[in-house]
Amino acid sequence: MREKNKAMLEIGMNLLFCSVAFGMYMVSHNYDFLEGTILGARTFPLLIGGILVVFAIVNITCAVKRLKLAKSLGKVEAKDIHEERVGSVFNILIREYRVLSAVILLVLYFLLLSFVGFLIATVLLIPAMLYLLEYRKPLPVVVITVLGTAFLFTAFQVLLGVPLPDGLLFG
Amino acid sequence: MKRIIVLLVVLMTLTSLVFAQGAAETAEKFPTQPIKLIVPWSAGGGTDAIARALAKSGEKHLGVPVIVENKPGGTGALGLGETIKAAADGYTLAILPVELSFLKDQGIYPFDFSNFTRIMNLNTDPSALTVKADAPWNTLAEFVAYAKANPGKIKIGHSGTGMLWHLAAASLSLNSNTQYVYVPFNGAADAIASVLGKNIDAVTVSGAEVSAQVRAGEMKILAVFGERRMDIFPNVPTAKEQGFDVVVNTFRGLGGPVGIPEDRVKILHDGFKAMMEEPEFIELISKMGLGIDYRSTADYYKLTDATAAALAPVLQSLLKIK
Amino acid sequence: MLGYLFDGFFTLFTTMAAPALLGGVILGIIIGVLPGLTATMGIALLIPLTYYVSPSVGLSLLVGIFAGGIYGGSVSAILLKTPGTPAAGATILDGYPMAQNGQAGKAIAIATIASAIGGLIGALILTFLAPQIAKIAVRFGPPEYVLLGVYGLTMISYVAGKSLIKGLFAGCIGLLISTVGIDPITSVPRFSFGTLNLLTGFELLPILIGIFAMSQALEGVRDSRMKAPEQLKLTKIGISLKEFFRILPHIVKSAFIGTFVGAVPGTGTDIAAFLSYGEAKRSSKHPEEFGKGSIEGVAAPEAGNNACVNGAMIPMFTLGIPGEAATAVILGGLMVLGLQPGPLLFVEKPEVIYTVFASTITSNIFMIVLGLTGARFFAKVLSLPKSVIVTFIFIFAVLGAYSMRNSMFDVLVMGIAGLLGYLFSILDYPVPPVLLGVILGPLVESNLGRTLLVSDGNLMIFFKRPISIFFIVIIVATIGQNVYKHLKQKRK
Structure with missing residues (x-):
């Protein structure tokens, strides 16, 4: 990632946590102190939140400095990876936004787990994730999917009796 | 061609899984499957000990195993909340703590005894x-x-x-x-x-x-x-x-979500009563210094309602201090 | 006493206790390796089995699971950056880099040796000094807990990496996370917004799995674009005598730290591991290697957390008060077995106690044999294609977060922690301080409240008690040493 974007992202993250701390400050206004002391449910969040904001300001200042430096140098960094763009549009797209695609897959997995349970969700996730990671030999994929799911199911649910998500449909 | 084969294999696996999961159907008799007994505290405490000591003879008296499950968190709120949400078929029960009579007033529990089918009282311990x-x-x-x-x-x-x-x-x-x-x-x-x-x-x-x-x-x-x-x-x-x-006594009772059919409450009550009468249970619980205090369903309702009233003045004094 | 111990060994090896112990260690290792299944859970799962056997056999089984479970967590921490148990959180810091340098087998071997020696020292202290240690442990009052927690937080300076400010920022995030839930002093539901899940507060393990395993797997996805070598080369497993003597002092020191942290009620293996790690880095001749695959950095936390296992049994047996979560479960098990732990147990049932002591000692020997044999096979996992490993880390992370409390909410927490961890790694922010914050926040906050209640609001209480003065001295020394080092570096 380019230096500039990184600095921007850093500023964004620090601001995000500042706002979380501020939000906690606002919410904790409802909590009383213990009679006649500085003790109470709000003391600790306030204290920590305050300190966090101080550190965040330092971080932001540093990031802003770097941002300015990057701008003044005006250097355009070379793209670190050159890749052949082959295959379908879909292929190019998931390659470009690979992490995002993985996150989307995982969100789908999460939803599937809640609805159809562990077995089906996992049988679907493994090939999809392997496809995304460009591991696409059909036979190994099937073997890995079946063996992997079976292994996990056996280890957790059958041997140790630890329940796995069974989903709303069959629960 | 290869891809189609792969697809077919995946589909077949899927359908077989669906059938495997749907196969476990229920019959008329109760109970036919293990009964889950939720302990809303972590393993190792008094409530847990009672639940486990009871569950030891669960299979003998109910015909199915009683499985103790610890659901700690939120001073009991998590496990109790889960119990309320469970199906009211008698297969999910919980050990109900005395705190259900007064933690709602303090804004800690979002529910109280009225959100549960109360089955029986198991134990009372004085402070x-x-x-x-x-x-x-x-x-x-x-x-x-x-x-x-x-x-x-x-x-x-x-x-x-x-x-x-x-x-x-x-x-x-x-x-x-x-x-x-x-x-x-x-x-x-x-x-x-x-x-x-x-x-x-x-x-x-x-x-x-x-x-x-x-x-x-x-x-x-x-x-x-x-x-x-x-x-x-x-x-x-x-x-x-x-x-x-x-x-000031704590008491621990048995209950489940609202709406468990009365005949099932009866079966559960009789089963757990028999478990409480097991000499081994009595010996274990007494050894720990815990008091056994059986109360029937009706008496348990009375007890839970009376406790809330009895503790009201104390609670009032505490809230005033706050 | 030696006579009792001898009888204990005799009972152990002439009854079913020894096989039960071996089975327990094996099962414990499996439970520990599988993420989300903690030693505590394993013990709770197995307690019903102990009803049908004699107390010494049942307890040997539980002791085996406890020791094996805490050790087993290190294996998945080293190989997959997926901590099997919270205790392995500190092991990741150097164990995973070692594995990435192709030294997976060696890292596991070191973890095994350190766990076994640390555990052994802990077991010997438990056997011979339990009553004496317990007397010191109960002297630990609220002020001492506060300072122990603060001392733990100074470990941020050892795990923060390049920028201390970023480390402290991350630590604050962890502390803030720990304030969600019911306030320990006033019982006010904080930041719960009326939902039960937030009322309960965040569990440590989903966060731990998220910021390490999940974020690591996302990095794996990102880097899979670059045609990196698909497989890691595995180098030899054995460690040299020289290396052994390099880690030995750290193991011994960590064992003492771990035993004591365990003996003090309310603190557990995770704290023991981090304190041991920090102390090892502080006193190491090669502090610059830490975080990049230092053998000392693997040995110290593993010795610490396995010693803690034994330390935690000290107050359990002598006082009837659990040293940490897993011992609380064992304690419950003891009661259902009809034994009442407490001062009288030594008088009433010495034969059971000394069999347990014998099994704590023996469990470490089983562990070293199993671990060193297994290291070779465990390390083979890494010879799978990277894309397959990444896929399974995702699934492990989800299952690990879920099976802790059978909660989809925890999976969600894990996912968000994973994104946070990924963001942190892009921006070069350290994640271990977040963990320290989450682990130590409740300890510091609740005991600070108690301290002020006990002392009627007078902070001078911290300077009036010998143990707390000791802690103040080492906290000041730690901070001073860090500031001095920092200044010296700047001058250069």
């Missing part, structure tokens, strides 16, 4: 005012006299603000007109350790929880806050005998 063995007091009167002379000097530990043992200490304060500093701990064990280390002066946790220390001579009970003396410590007088009207 016990316990101090270190070498403490200068030997009776409740001496303790109270000292507290009167030194208001706010005695520190009493309990297992969480607003929980029953806190109310027990507050009840003593209210009835004897004395002031204490209440120190909340994360569970009774930590509070007891703190008395042993002389960081606090007394605890008002249950008599069962201090029994190991008392038997070993490390601590002494000044008064039992029960209606009658404890079986394991017949020499320790109750607060009532010593002239203070302080009665």
Whole structure:
């Protein structure tokens, strides 16, 4: 990632946590102190939140400095990876936004787990994730999917009796 | 071609899985599958011990195993919340803590006893005012006299603000007109350790929880806050005998989500009653100093309703302090 | 006493206790390796089995699971950056880099040796000094806990990496996370917004799995674009005598730290591991290697957390008060077995106690044999294609977060923690301080409240107690040493 974007992202993250701390400050206004002391449910969040904001300001200042430096140098960094763009549009797209695609897959997995349970969700996730990671030999994929799911199911649910998500449909 | 084969294999696996999961169908008889007994605390406490001791003979009396599941968190709220959400078919039960009678008023539980089908009461344990063995007091009167002379000097530990043992200490304060500093701990064990280390002066946790220390001579009970003396410590007088009207008992009952059919409640009640009558259960529970207190479904409803009323003044006094 | 111990060994090896112990260690390792299944859970799962056997056999089984479970967590921490148990959180810091340098087998071997020696020292202390240690442990009051927690937080300076400010920022995030839930002093539901899940507060393990395993797997997805070598080369497993003597002092020191942290009620293996790690880095001759695959950095936390296992049994047996979560479960098990732990147990049932002591000692020997044999096979996992490993880390992370409390909410927490961890790694922010914050926040906060209640609001209490003065001295020394080092570096 380019230096500039990184600095921007850093500023964004620090601001995000500042706002979380501020939000906690606002919410904790409802909590009383213990009679006649500085003790109470709000003391600790306030204290920590305050300190966090101080550190965040330092971080932001540093990031802003770097941002300015990057701008003044005006250097355009070379793209670190050159890749052949082959295959379908879909292929190019998931390659470009690979992490995002993985996150989307995982969100789908999460939803599937809640609805159809562990077995089906996992049988679907493994090939999809392997496809995304460009591991696409059909036979190994099937073997890995079946063996992997079976292994996990056996280890957790059958041997140790630890329940796995069974989903709303069959629960 | 290869891809189509792969697709077919995946599809076949999927359909077989669907059928495998749907195959377990229910019959008319109850119970036919294991009964889940949720303990809303972590493993290792008194409630957990009762549940596990009961479950030992579960299969013998109900024909299906009783499986204890610990669901700690949010001072019991998580496990109880899960129980409420479960299907009211009698297969998901929970050990209901006494705190259901008053934690809703404090804004900690979003539910109370009325959100449960109550089946029966299992156990009652009195709070016990316990101090270190070498403490200068030997009776409740001496303790109270000292507290009167030194208001706010005695520190009493309990297992969480607003929980029953806190109310027990507050009840003593209210009835004897004395002031204490209440120190909340994360569970009774930590509070007891703190008395042993002389960081606090007394605890008002249950008599069962201090029994190991008392038997070993490390601590002494000044008064039992029960209606009658404890079986394991017949020499320790109750607060009532010593002239203070302080009665605070915890009780643990069996219940499930609202709407369990009455015939199933009956089957469960009879089954668990038989488990409670197992000599092994009685021996185990008594050894731990826990009191066995069976009450029928109707009596359990009465008990839970009465407790809320009885603790109201104490709760009022605490909320005022806040 | 030696006579009792001898009888204990005799009972152990002439009854079913020894096989039960071996089975327990094996099962414990499996439970520990599988993420989300903690030693505590394993013990709770197995307690019903102990009803049907004699107390010494049942307890040997539980002791085996406890020791094996805490050790087993290190294997998945080293190989997959997926901590099997919270205790392995500190092991990741150097164990995973070692594995990435192709030294997976060696890292596991070191973890095994350190766990076994640390555990052994802990077991010997438990056997011979339990009553004495317990007496010191109960002297630990609220002020001491506060300072122990603060001392733990100074470990941020050892795990923060390049920028201390970023480390402290991350630590604050962890502390803030820990404030969600019921306030320990006033019982006010904080930041719960009326939901039960937030009322309960965040569990440590989903966060741990998220910021390490999940974020690591996302990095794996990102880097899979670059045609990196698909497989890691595995180098030899054995460690040299020289290396052994380099880690030995750290193991011994960590064992003492771990035993004591365990003996003090309310603190557990995770804290023991981080304190041991920090102390090892502080006193190491090669502090610059830490975080990049230092053998000392693997040995110290593993020795610490396995010693803690034994330390935690000290107050359990002598006082009837659990040292940490898993011992609380064992304690419950003891009661259902009809034994009442507490001062009288030594008088009433010495034969059971000394059999347990014998099994704590023996469990470490089983562990070293199993671990060193297994290291070779465990390390083979890494010879799978990277894309397959990444896929399974995702699934492990989800299952691990879920099976802790059977909660989809925890999976969600894990996912968000994973994104946070990924963001942190892009921006070069350290994640271990977040963990320290989450682990130590409740300890510091609740005990600070208690301290002020006990002392009627007087902060001078911290300076009036010998143990707390000791802690103040080492906290000041730690901070001073760091500031001095920092200044010296700047001058250069």
